[in-house]
Amino acid sequence: MKNHDSYSDAYIRDILARSRTIAMVGASPTPSRPSYFAMKYLKEKGFRVIPVNPGQEGKTILGERVYAALPEIKEKVDIVDIFRSSGAALGITREAIAIGARVVWMQLGVRNDEAAGLAEDAGLQVVMNRCPKIEYGRLSGELNWAGVNSRMISSRRPLLGPKGVQHRVLATKA
Amino acid sequence: MTAERKPGFDTLAIHAGAQPDSATGARATPIYQTTSFVFDNVEHAAALFNLETFGNIYTRIMNPTQAVLEERVAALEGGTAGLAVASGHAAQALVFHTLLAPGDEFIAARQLYGGSINQFTHAFKKCGWEVRWADTTDAESFRAALTPKTKAIFVESIANPGGIITDLEAVAAVAKQAGVPFIVDNTLATPYLMRPIEYGADIIVHSLTKFLGGHGNSIGGAIVDCGTFDWLKSGRYPTLSAPCASYHGITLAETFGNFAFAIACRVLGLRDLGPAISPFNAFLILTGIETLPLRMQRHCDNALAVATWLSGHDQIAWVNYAGLPGNEFHEAAKRYSPKGAGAVFTFGLKGGYEAGIALVSNVKLFSHLANIGDTRSLIIHPASTTHRQLTDEQRIRAGAGPEVVRLSVGLESVEDLIADLDQALAAA
Numbered sequence: 217m218k219n220h221d222s223y224s225d226a227y228i229r230d231i232l233a234r235s236r237t238i239a240m241v242g243a244s245p246t247p248s249r250p251s252y253f254a255m256k257y258l259k260e261k262g263f264r265v266i267p268v269n270p271g272q273e274g275k276t277i278l279g280e281r282v283y284a285a286l287p288e289i290k291e292k293v294d295i296v297d298i299f300r301s302s303g304a305a306l307g308i309t310r311e312a313i314a315i316g317a318r319v320v321w322m323q324l325g326v327r328n329d330e331a332a333g334l335a336e337d338a339g340l341q342v343v344m345n346r347c348p349k350i351e352y353g354r355l356s357g358e359l360n361w362a363g364v365n366s367r368m369i370s371s372r373r374p375l376l377g378p379k380g381v382q383h384r385v386l387a388t389k390a
Numbered sequence: 391m392t393a394e395r396k397p398g399f400d401t402l403a404i405h406a407g408a409q410p411d412s413a414t415g416a417r418a419t420p421i422y423q424t425t426s427f428v429f430d431n432v433e434h435a436a437a438l439f440n441l442e443t444f445g446n447i448y449t450r451i452m453n454p455t456q457a458v459l460e461e462r463v464a465a466l467e468g469g470t471a472g473l474a475v476a477s478g479h480a481a482q483a484l485v486f487h488t489l490l491a492p493g494d495e496f497i498a499a500r501q502l503y504g505g506s507i508n509q510f511t512h513a514f515k516k517c518g519w520e521v522r523w524a525d526t527t528d529a530e531s532f533r534a535a536l537t538p539k540t541k542a543i544f545v546e547s548i549a550n551p552g553g554i555i556t557d558l559e560a561v562a563a564v565a566k567q568a569g570v571p572f573i574v575d576n577t578l579a580t581p582y583l584m585r586p587i588e589y590g591a592d593i594i595v596h597s598l599t600k601f602l603g604g605h606g607n608s609i610g611g612a613i614v615d616c617g618t619f620d621w622l623k624s625g626r627y628p629t630l631s632a633p634c635a636s637y638h639g640i641t642l643a644e645t646f647g648n649f650a651f652a653i654a655c656r657v658l659g660l661r662d663l664g665p666a667i668s669p670f671n672a673f674l675i676l677t678g679i680e681t682l683p684l685r686m687q688r689h690c691d692n693a694l695a696v697a698t699w700l701s702g703h704d705q706i707a708w709v710n711y712a713g714l715p716g717n718e719f720h721e722a723a724k725r726y727s728p729k730g731a732g733a734v735f736t737f738g739l740k741g742g743y744e745a746g747i748a749l750v751s752n753v754k755l756f757s758h759l760a761n762i763g764d765t766r767s768l769i770i771h772p773a774s775t776t777h778r779q780l781t782d783e784q785r786i787r788a789g790a791g792p793e794v795v796r797l798s799v800g801l802e803s804v805e806d807l808i809a810d811l812d813q814a815l816a817a818a
């Protein structure tokens with residue numbers, strides 16, 4: 217199994233660059249919840265984010281229809297982002313493998329090594345205990361504005377987004 | 391996958407936080423001398439105010455020049471995030487404002503910069519925050535001062551006026567056992583000499599005014615979040631672990647994870663109390679930090695040479711510099727600060743109060759003023775200046791007896807520094 221105590225910037229950057237569609241399991245309709253923050257930010261950065269939450273089935277979050285479970289999603293999913301407990305991650309990972317996702321991503325505070333091993337054996341990439349919003353902001357240079365240590369140094373200019381004044385983006389390969 | 395290189399300290403001192411400007415390609419960090427930043431539209435403004443997206447609003451809360459300084463200091467300390475503010479004292483005020491509520495207590499080392507003793511004793515009392523004092527040379531004295539109301543422990547890594555090196559690991563162990571954050575003022579050491587995070591610090595504060603800025607031209611302060619304290623698990627710090635009324639009920643520790651403390655100090659403390667650093671000061675301090683490793687080594691080398699010379703002079707009763715073999719804190723210095731014991735120390739004159747006055751009156755290269763950490767060498771006689779208002783007994787306890795003189799050794803040719811002290815002592 218890959219080392220999941222730390223990830224290289226290149227590994228995370230590559231996952232984000234190659235992905236367009238994120239299924240967010242445990243997405244909340246409550247604006248003060250971290251999953252809502254993350255979904256809003258990732259949508260703004262051009263990702264298609266599909267919320268998954270059985271309690272909200274058929275409703276919408278941030279304009280996106282909510283699905284009860286991963287197998288109901290008919291389009292191609294790149295990343296399954298798990299905003300659930302570490303214990304729940306195993307079942308969700310099995311579904312992520314079944315629907316042909318490329319990446320299983322567990323949120324800050326969520327880690328399940330058994331699930332990670334399963335996903336890696338099936339050829340998926342795995343990220344645990346990280347937030348895609350924070351990683352995107354860190355690698356694009358936006359988190360610098362919040363004084364956060366990006367642990368990154370570079371003599372290259374951060375890339376500006378296509379619209380607006382304060383938008384930095386990652387180059388995409390998707 | 392190829393392993394990524396971890397940049398060295400000297401590289402971080404120049405590059406951390408500072409990519410070329412995204413709009414213009416300017417290579418030096420621009421001075422964003424503006425109060426405010428335009429929004430793209432109403433939705434963008436709302437997202438910024440709600441903390442849903444990253445970006446600048448108003449320079450009291452954040453500014454791109456400040457931001458580079460913040461990431462730079464956080465990177466040098468090895469923390470998760472930083473916050474730059476108007477002064478070292480402002481940094482301390484925001485840290486405690488984030489941690490404490492009226493009726494709470496914290497424990498501080500008795501051996502601190504005099505201004506910090508004032509702040510903790512008098513200003514904080516008005517907020518209902520009670521300080522209990524301990525001895526920085528005795529970790530057990532911190533344990534003895536613990537009560538159910540204790541919310542934090544505060545020490546200086548190298549205590550001003552110098553000489554004392556705190557056994558950070560031992561005090562950190564007391565804090566950890568008590569379940570309270572361990573705050574270290576790392577001003578006199580700077581991260582070049584010592585990184586408190588390696589010994590268990592949870593929060594680091596700096597007066598950037600001193601060696602980090604290093605040129606005696608700007609007042610500034612910084613807070614570094616080490617990302618090590620679990621606010622949600624503790625539950626004793628509601629500013630971080632409870633829904634926040636002024637941000638629509640978000641819980642900061644949940645939303646911002648291991649850099650939530652720095653965010654809380656910014657979006658609550660700095661936003662509401664207001665001690666922002668100016669972009670120009672942030673720029674000057676950043677420029678200073680680029681040469682920190684070179685300067686700090688020279689500061690230490692010069693200080694050791696001056697201390698060694700003084701300890702052989704027949705008008706000098708004692709020299710309190712941890713870099714000198716035989717000093718009480720020499721072993722601690724070798725362990726915690728092997729590159730040097732800093733550049734601030736005290737010594738005693740056999741001639742007492744009058745000799746102290748004569749010395750500061752006769753120097754021609756050392757500057758007689760109340761600061762430390764300048765390129766220039768500085769001298770002060772605490773009993774006749776900074777500690778003048780105290781009683782004789784208080785002065786002695788503070789290490790500022792009548793015969794005591796404090797130096798902050800600068801970067802001049804060391805022979806010139808020694809020659810200046812030599813002529814001033816001879817003239818006395």
Ligand SMILES: Cc1ncc(COP(=O)(O)O)c(C=O)c1O
Nearest residue numbers: 477478479503550577597599610
């Ligand atoms: C160790 C230490 N901490 C804090 C401060 C306060 O910093 P400032 O003067 O930037 O408010 C000083 C200032 O002398 C200091 O020496």
